[in-house]
Amino acid sequence: MATPTRTAHEPVRLDQRAVKELGTALRGDLIGPHDPAYEQHRRVWNGSIDRRPALIARCAGAADVSAAVRFARTHDLRVAVRGGGHSFPGYSVCDGGMVIDLSPMKGVRVDPATRTARVHAGVLLGELDRETQAFGLAVPAGIVTHTGISGLTLGGGIGWIMRKYGLTIDNLLSVEMVTADGASVSASDTSNADLFWAVRGGGGNFGIVTEFEFRLHPLGPDVFAGPVYWPMEQAPEVLRFYREWIADCPDELMTIVVQRRAPDLPVVPRELVGRHVIGVAACYAGPLEDAERVLRPLKTFGRPVLDLCVPKPYLVHQSMFDPSFQRGWWYYFRACDVAELTDDLIDTVAEYGSRIVSPISSIALWQMGGAVARVDETRTAFNGRTAGFTFNINGNSRTPEGFNAEREWARAYWSALTPHHSGVYVNFLMDEGEERVRQAYGAAKYARLKALKRRYDPDNVFRLNQNISPD
Structure with missing residues (x-):
């Protein structure tokens, strides 16, 4: 597959036949600059961010995510991944590339007997809380209800009940994700354990998580x-x-x-x-x-x-x-x-x-x-x-x-x-450079994360984040 090398400001010329084929293949919507919904869906929470992607793939499920990743790589497109769109520096959108938008993926399945929940990647914190509180349960996560659960979790997840029950990642049991080659994998303490270690704090550097499994705790109402x-x-x-x-x-x-x-x-x-x-x-x-x-x-x-x-x-x-x-x-x-x-x-x-x-x-x-x-x-x-x-x-x-x-x-x-x-x-963090990212992880963890990045995303497809470069 091609390595994404185009700079953010180079003009994008896409094969419209291929674009049409992708749009037909997706269960969700594929939106371009001339679509009526484009202005709505290119905007993110931080109003100081004003970027214009070439395509927005509004994914309805993991298969859509895989198809979007493969298309972006084949056509040398910069990739931005959007959950709730709350990325402070605006990594949820890009100029001239593809936004892989997970926000339509809203499934939440609570199992009160095992006190677990399976949560799709487009769920917002308030949406998750409403489902879990129906059973008197909660995931430790965040303080603003329109925050996306994906980005919050992958960076660690601090919130109102963390001192009692730990960070959001301390209550993460497993993930389903799409890697840089478009493949779907599972990760947990017993399956792809090194990848599971990395996504618990390493952000979106290693793939796109499409589903989270959380441990729940009694709380409230x-x-x-x-x-x-x-x-x-x-x-x-x-x-x-x-x-x-x-x-x-x-x-x-x-x-x-x-x-x-x-x-x-x-x-x-x-x-x-x-x-x-x-x-x-x-x-x-x-x-x-x-x-x-x-x-x-x-x-x-x-x-x-x-x-x-x-x-x-x-x-x-x-x-x-x-x-x-x-x-x-x-x-x-x-x-x-x-x-x-x-x-x-x-x-x-x-x-x-x-x-x-x-x-x-x-x-x-x-x-x-x-x-x-x-x-x-x-x-x-x-x-x-x-x-x-x-x-x-x-x-x-x-x-x-x-x-x-x-x-x-x-x-x-x-x-x-x-x-x-x-x-x-x-x-x-804002967009503050490699040294600040290194400071966030410490030297030993940063070195381990770089090694895993070389294994799972050697071409740095997932670079619009607090990036851990494989180089």
Whole structure:
């Protein structure tokens, strides 16, 4: 088969007979630039990404994925793979190549007896949660319901119940996938175990996963969860309290520190909208009576300006951040892991939080540890199980206006944290180059991943990702 060598900006001239044959062979739809649905389906979640593929293969199943991969290789087309389209740097779409769009693949089959679920690659987090919560079960995964389960899982998968039940990949039992030659393979701890190791954190470098099998855990329907906010000027005191409060907290408690301007939402008092605030959003994956006791110090510290931490359905809590990350807004992210919340780091957080201008820029400081840290570091490709916290700094705007300033604020915040950097979560990277990808995995895992890339994708067909080059 041909090796994809065409650059992103070279004109694409396709054999229209071959295109027609592919369109006939697919159970799903094949969309080109002249189709009425093209504009809709080329767009991705991050509005700052504006790319025009030559073809979009909207796959209805694994056979469609195989056919699309073979066509792309035969015709020397760059390949982008789209699940939920949430890739921060826009890897879900490309100029002049083929988008292999998995979003029509929506099957979810829950087996409550074995507490497992089989999930197709186009499923979104909220869609999965609705199916599993019907049985009082959940997969540890994410915090925004329109995130695609595929990309989230393949990078590791951090979310509200990970400290109790582990990362999303720690609950992955097997995958069905299409490799670079268009073949379908299975991978698990007992079949193609090296490939299974790689996809648990190695992203989309090794093929296109078409189906996931997850282990489920009892949860809900209600959890004690939500944010408590204080004025931003109290950030140093809040963070020092927070540091002590979580020092010996149970695994059931997961928290995310948030800095932003208070959003214009019905639950936010009018006089608070637009003010700089710092919050601690919590979720307790255990009995409500235990949660009330554990969360009482948070809810009674100082004088909060807003307390939304109450018992609520898990599905409601999972959608809490949805209004802050709407489709089509302009997004830019910088990220890093840190070991601990030192006084110097706290001072930096307080300083840069007060500089937020955009109503939709924010930071999320994720608490790590618990079950995540107890998994053997060598078990999966994911790196960073010993991290204390993970920063995700969002320099965002609703339109292009002001976007450059927000991006510079995010970069400056990240740079100020440089003395504290201890790694980075691969799913939070932008298009930052090979060295940053290496940092995300560490030298030993990166070397092992490169060797597996040479075995499974020696021509680097799957390169639009946080790429591990076979070279």
